[in-house]
Amino acid sequence: MNWKESVKQDVKRAKAASFSFSQLTRDQKDQFLQRLAVDLEKNTGIIVKENGKDVAKAKASGLSSALIDRLMLTDERIQKMAESLRNISLLADPVGEVIWEKTRPNGLVIQKVRVPIGVISIIYEARPDVTVEAACLCIKSGNCVILRGGKEARRSNLVLVSIMKESLAHSGMSPDGVAFIASGGRQAVKYLLKLRDDIDLVIPRGGYSLIDTVVKTSEIPVIKHYKGVCHTFVDRDADDEMALKVCLNAKVQRPATCNAMETLLVHAQIASSFLPKMAELFAKHNVEMRGCPRARTIVPDMKEAAEHDWGYEYLDLIIAIRVVDSVDDAIAHINQYGTKHSDAIITENRATAERFLRYVDSACVYHNTSTRFTDGGQFGFGAEIGISTDKIHARGPMALEELTSYKYIIHGNGQLRQ
């Protein structure tokens, strides 16, 4: 069977399975999650072994150590995957919830009820720990899932998916509910994205090239988990101490994450007092600074920022710094260069804060705290399948509710339209 036929069959089978997945009870889904946690623990040896082959190949091909670290599965990481499944099993089931209800004057009772979306395809890059968690969030919310992971993690993903399929079968659920597209290269992704009759949603997680391909090719609705170019604006009315601490946290606490700060904007009226202290702190934490001309007048040993530094996602200990004349200039900069992800203002002036929070067109806007809080766990959702940088369907951290749609159920007793 060629790859095209194989992709098509996997997708058709997932669609067929999605009708029964949509009707699973919470208990059935949770029992599967708990069983899978045990099965992952039992199979730690084989998972680590298969992953080792991926890692060896990645090392031989000269992949960076950061990427190899993300690829690697250890006993401890597998234990964490199992724990995460147990946590998902404790979350409420969103399916079946009545979101809205109304009795009309003619006696019709209209209920808006949460239902699964159907078949969701997750297209992502190297990290194999996404494989299990993403699939299980889809299943907990009653969906079937088509996974397409990066080729670097191929063997790791195949063994993880085969364990998931076995756990599904042992839990009386169809193994077709999880499929992994392993072959066909980029062409397989393009082919997948045309199967609009059988796939209901695509969630791409990755860099520009992946997102761009998906957006240009897909005939299926897409919710993008795109990069986070997050800004913090230190206003002239900021509390100095707080600003220093929050900016440091947003930049260095975990610089490789999408909610880390990439650009610091500083109000001109406090730049000469604030920037030297900030620069000293950044220097102490090995943060490379790239400043605009005005920032470099104040802190001369900063590198010069080029135009491409604005809106750049470093994911590293590097920061772009710009002095701006007003909150409106800060808002304009963010709406031009940002990625609608997470942006913060530090100010004691409530009116300035309100202006920033209203006009910055991002999923998460923060007042006096760190952009690092954009996270399903930190928001109390108990899980996260991604962070939407789109405005349709879901914005910001996405968890179980965001993996559902709804339908209207209308009960009558013979009403006719007049």
Place this chain on the structure above:
Amino acid sequence: MNWKESVKQDVKRAKAASFSFSQLTRDQKDQFLQRLAVDLEKNTGIIVKENGKDVAKAKASGLSSALIDRLMLTDERIQKMAESLRNISLLADPVGEVIWEKTRPNGLVIQKVRVPIGVISIIYEARPDVTVEAACLCIKSGNCVILRGGKEARRSNLVLVSIMKESLAHSGMSPDGVAFIASGGRQAVKYLLKLRDDIDLVIPRGGYSLIDTVVKTSEIPVIKHYKGVCHTFVDRDADDEMALKVCLNAKVQRPATCNAMETLLVHAQIASSFLPKMAELFAKHNVEMRGCPRARTIVPDMKEAAEHDWGYEYLDLIIAIRVVDSVDDAIAHINQYGTKHSDAIITENRATAERFLRYVDSACVYHNTSTRFTDGGQFGFGAEIGISTDKIHARGPMALEELTSYKYIIHGNGQLRQ
């Protein structure tokens, strides 16, 4: 200026205007709506005159009388447009509503707040009455709108849009908030659909060819208002009287609408008693019947249904009729041939009804009533911009809330991520 440059500039201007539109108060928006209602009434003469040119051209080119009727604007229809704007002005403003709020253990206060989507493009076919209502629903929900109507209504649309722009200017709002793409033919639509940095959502309303082009071309999120192939299933436990009345209503009350019934499914156990009575009623209302072989055994003077009759949207006094052996066969037929729009079951058996309502994967599922109720007005939404046949973002009748997104606003006092 060539059409491409002109489309690009219209869209850029709408994007720029969208920041101020998102901040309009309810009063500002409602005053504009009321002013526009008056302006339409005042300009009835010129609207009817321009529309007359469209109608004359349409007649000369041999457009069907049904389409010419949909194209025509009369004094009465313009009065109805004005009334509809006054009704929209009475609806609550969805923008700014706090949908969800939580204080986290670390003291962060997270609010999920309804915000406009931004710039919405409506791509539709002939009807010029859509122009004003769709644009005003977008504006009431704080959005800017790029309209692309059918070429048959070009002059009518241009005069309506120019009146809207004047009313916007007189209300202190930017006329850039409404744009109409009049030139460039099909190429303009394709070009528009690539402008993903400036347009946030596309709503196509029309037939298969339009929808297919949009879905294949768009790099912007799309919510489809696609056709309605609606079914009614008369179960073996149906109340005979009710089934006859509801089926007649669903088919003949206004057959040209998307929520009219196109296919009747009848349980085999009651087909021989029910179908002759139904056929007599249909015949009395000039409904042409096209039946499966089993239906034709019972009512021999039915035409024979071909495979393409299943899933066909007649929008006319024609119905396809199929005898099925069970509720599960009815569900399977609907999920295969339907368009996820509106489907009904007539039964006195609650368990059978529940099964149908759960398994039929459509936006609106009805028990013991007519599919004709799928309508924003009938649902009590006070308006309707379309009926989504998609599962992402919005399903079924779409009104003001469905034209919004949300953002998370987080207030802190210096919290850091650990």
